[in-house]
Amino acid sequence: MVTQTKTKVDENGDLAVLRFEGDITSHSEEAVLGKYRALNAATKKILLDFSKVPYLNSSGIALVIQLLMAANKASQKVVCFGLSAHFVKVFTMLGLAKYTSLHADETAAREAVG
Amino acid sequence: MVTQTKTKVDENGDLAVLRFEGDITSHSEEAVLGKYRALNAATKKILLDFSKVPYLNSSGIALVIQLLMAANKASQKVVCFGLSAHFVKVFTMLGLAKYTSLHADETAAREAVG
Amino acid sequence: MIVDPIVTELRLPTRLGFEKVAMYTAASVAELMGFSPDRVDDLKTAVAEACINAIEHGNKLNENLGVVVTLSIEDESLEVKIRDQGAGVHKVAHVPDIDRKMAGEETPRGMGMFLIQALVDEVEYVSEQSGSYARLVIHLNAEARTD
Amino acid sequence: MIVDPIVTELRLPTRLGFEKVAMYTAASVAELMGFSPDRVDDLKTAVAEACINAIEHGNKLNENLGVVVTLSIEDESLEVKIRDQGAGVHKVAHVPDIDRKMAGEETPRGMGMFLIQALVDEVEYVSEQSGSYARLVIHLNAEARTD
Ligand SMILES: Nc1ncnc2c1ncn2[C@@H]1O[C@H](COP(=O)(O)OP(=O)(O)O)[C@@H](O)[C@H]1O
Ligand SMILES: Nc1ncnc2c1ncn2[C@@H]1O[C@H](COP(=O)(O)OP(=O)(O)O)[C@@H](O)[C@H]1O
Numbered sequence: 001m002v003t004q005t006k007t008k009v010d011e012n013g014d015l016a017v018l019r020f021e022g023d024i025t026s027h028s029e030e031a032v033l034g035k036y037r038a039l040n041a042a043t044k045k046i047l048l049d050f051s052k053v054p055y056l057n058s059s060g061i062a063l064v065i066q067l068l069m070a071a072n073k074a075s076q077k078v079v080c081f082g083l084s085a086h087f088v089k090v091f092t093m094l095g096l097a098k099y100t101s102l103h104a105d106e107t108a109a110r111e112a113v114g
Numbered sequence: 115m116v117t118q119t120k121t122k123v124d125e126n127g128d129l130a131v132l133r134f135e136g137d138i139t140s141h142s143e144e145a146v147l148g149k150y151r152a153l154n155a156a157t158k159k160i161l162l163d164f165s166k167v168p169y170l171n172s173s174g175i176a177l178v179i180q181l182l183m184a185a186n187k188a189s190q191k192v193v194c195f196g197l198s199a200h201f202v203k204v205f206t207m208l209g210l211a212k213y214t215s216l217h218a219d220e221t222a223a224r225e226a227v228g
Numbered sequence: 229m230i231v232d233p234i235v236t237e238l239r240l241p242t243r244l245g246f247e248k249v250a251m252y253t254a255a256s257v258a259e260l261m262g263f264s265p266d267r268v269d270d271l272k273t274a275v276a277e278a279c280i281n282a283i284e285h286g287n288k289l290n291e292n293l294g295v296v297v298t299l300s301i302e303d304e305s306l307e308v309k310i311r312d313q314g315a316g317v318h319k320v321a322h323v324p325d326i327d328r329k330m331a332g333e334e335t336p337r338g339m340g341m342f343l344i345q346a347l348v349d350e351v352e353y354v355s356e357q358s359g360s361y362a363r364l365v366i367h368l369n370a371e372a373r374t375d
Numbered sequence: 376m377i378v379d380p381i382v383t384e385l386r387l388p389t390r391l392g393f394e395k396v397a398m399y400t401a402a403s404v405a406e407l408m409g410f411s412p413d414r415v416d417d418l419k420t421a422v423a424e425a426c427i428n429a430i431e432h433g434n435k436l437n438e439n440l441g442v443v444v445t446l447s448i449e450d451e452s453l454e455v456k457i458r459d460q461g462a463g464v465h466k467v468a469h470v471p472d473i474d475r476k477m478a479g480e481e482t483p484r485g486m487g488m489f490l491i492q493a494l495v496d497e498v499e500y501v502s503e504q505s506g507s508y509a510r511l512v513i514h515l516n517a518e519a520r521t522d
Contacts, residue, residue: 003262026391055395057423058490062483069477086416093493094486095473117409140244169248171276172343176336183330200269207346208339209326236396237386245407249383252403256396 005031005053014044015113017106021052024060032063036070044076045113049106051082061094068099081109119145119167128158129227131220135166138174146177150184158190159227163220165196175208182213195223233300233307240279240295242287247279250297250310257299258306261368270347271306271366277340278310278362286312286360305349308364316360317353321345380447380454387426387442389434394426397444397457404446405453408515417494418453418513424487425457425509433459433507452496455511463507464500468492 005022016039020031039046048064050056056064071078081103083091088102096102103109119142122133130153134145153160162178164170170178185192195217197205202216210216217223238253240246254275258268279295287293296311321341328334345351350365385400387393401422405415426442434440445456468488475481492498497512 003260023395055398055423057394057420057427058486059427059484061486065473065476065483069479069483072477084416086413086420090420090490093490094471098473099477117407137248169251169276171247171273171280172339173280173337175339179326179329179336183332183336186330198269200266200273204273204343207343208324212326213330234388234390235386236388236393237384238400239382239384241381241383243381246383248407249400249403253385253396253400256399260392260395 007031007035009035009039011040011043014042015047016040016043016045017047017049019049019052022054024053024056024063026057026059028060028063032060032067033070036067046071046076046078047106047109047113048078048080048100049082050080050087051105053082053087056087056090061091061096065096068096072099077113079103079109079112081106121145121149123149123153125154125157128156129161130154130157130159131161131163133163133166136168138164138167138170138177140171140173142174142177146174146181147184150181160185160190160192161220161223161227162192162194162214163196164194164201165219167196167201170201170204175205175210179210182210186213191227193217193223193226195220233302235301236299238297238299240297242283242289242291242293242295244280244283244289246295247276247283250279250295251276253297254299254306254308257301258366261301261306263306263366263368267366271308271364274344274347274364274366275308275310277344278308278364281317281340281362282310282312282314286314286316288314304369305365305367308366309361310364311359311361313359316355317341317362318355321351380449382448383446385444385446387444389430389436389438389440389442391427391430391436393442394423394430397426397442398423400444401446401453401455404448405513408448408453410453410513410515414513418455418511421491421494421511421513422455422457424491425455425511428464428487428509429457429459429461433461433463435461451516452512452514455513456508457511458506458508460506463502464488464509465502468498 003022005028008019010017018035078100080100101112117136119136119138124131132149192214194214215226236257251272255268255272258271282295293313298309300307322338324339324342329336348364348366352363354361383404398419402415402419405418429442440460443458447454469485471486471489476483495511496514499510501508
């Protein structure tokens with residue numbers, strides 16, 4: 001009764017893009033952390049694409065925080081794009097903007113990650 | 115508790131476009147028939163723009179039928195555009211396609227009306 | 229396999245406009261079940277029409293009465309009962325005749341029951357002492373109705 | 376002026392996923408009332424979080440229990456009660472500390488009650504013999520919360 005989140009992964013040298021599709025909830029561990037852990041060891045920059053995520057709940061956001069923790073330890077830079085105005089507000093309220101940056105679209109996100 | 119339908123009217127010679135905005139229900143008499151009746155007497159071709167109508171119910175469709183009846187009597191040609199695939203199906207099921215034609219967009223509708 | 233159906237119940241006031249609440253509630257249950265967007269649209273229109281009839285004809289716009297929509301998820305289908313406190317429907321759905329409507333020989337209205345029947349897989353109208361209901365069933369693996 | 380509030384009631388099964396049904400039901404009532412899309416989004420997240428808590432913590436995922444969402448339309452506001460059959464909430468909403476979370480000193484979860492409080496205008500948790508409820512109020516003419 002819960003739709004599975006899908007994640008498409010684009011890897012290119014030290015840059016990886018995780019493109020989520022579907023809701024991100026407590027059922028999305030594999031789609032968020034599983035896909036993050038499977039990235040190749042050379043990854044230094046990570047883009048999280050939320051443009052096809054209609055709904056995230058607080059358990060789903062907790063998975064994003066766990067990804068940010070792991071990336072922080074591994075000195076990887078993470079930037080997000082494609083969140084709706086509502087979820088930009090929610091991420092900001094929860095302080096995530098301190099450990100990642102939130103961009104309107106992929107072009108802006110790619111620029112930010114350098 | 116019921117949102118009002120708005121109708122923008124564009125008149126140009128013998129052509130008029132009724133651009134509906136909002137749901138079309140039993141509360142839309144003025145927005146559909148009222149605006150039709152106020153068209154200038156020279157009107158021969160009428161385009162109905164449904165692209166900003168998220169929902170029509172059967173009472174709303176009955177108003178469209180009343181408009182078609184009046185236009186038929188006045189020898190005016192009516193074509194529709196911007197209905198979702200679902201409402202194209204519903205209009206067709208109800209036989210409206212016999213008295214009007216249903217087009218994807220304004221360009222196709224303008225071509226059809228000649 | 230689901231043994232007991234999973235039931236969601238919605239109680240609406242007898243007010244035109246609230247059929248949209250039933251429409252979105254039913255749509256979200258159907259989406260959870262994995263119905264295609266086409267079929268969700270069919271269900272939305274059918275549920276809205278049945279609720280409008282319950283409000284207008286069943287409860288005759290009496291705001292002291294209520295409308296209850298029960299959504300039961302079964303293995304391969306969703307059953308929706310729309311219950312009002314009126315005497316019920318004792319006729320078959322009229323098939324609208326557009327030519328007669330255009331000629332002014334038939335009311336431009338009278339299309340709700342036909343649409344319901346055309347858009348879902350099963351329809352039944354039941355009257356009980358406490359009220360009446362329309363029972364709609366839509367199958368998960370049926371094609372969208374195009375007839 | 377509305378004398379009696381207009382009430383819509385939704386009964387949900389105790390199953391994760393059904394918070395989305397509550398979310399869309401609440402959103403459609405708020406839309407009927409004329410809430411702006413921003414405020415509807417705030418309400419959707421708050422109602423979903425409260426339902427998840429009712430399912431997980433209140434009813435402890437026991438499928439024999441139910442969750443009841445009551446939406447009462449008042450003159451200038453919408454009140455939403457999310458009722459479960461558990462013992463209720465006896466603490467204030469924890470303010471999440473992202474630095475402590477990132478350092479592993481605090482669970483990455485524990486953000487639901489904070490979000491609810493941040494997104495609506497009033498929140499209250501009430502325990503009764505028969506169960507407990509969260510009471511959320513959102514005002515029609517308040518600005519979207521940006522804090
Ligand atoms: N829930 C109901 N309770 C009582 N009568 C009903 C109900 N639903 C439909 N009817 C009857 O069936 C008729 C046809 O309904 P419908 O096809 O939906 O068209 P309309 O509502 O436009 O009349 C109604 O006019 C009414 O007499
Ligand atoms: N409806 C409820 N019934 C009982 N306890 C609750 C309820 N809602 C919240 N709680 C308690 O408050 C805590 C914090 O909830 P919340 O902030 O939503 O975070 P999380 O659900 O991630 O733990 C929960 O872990 C639980 O102990």
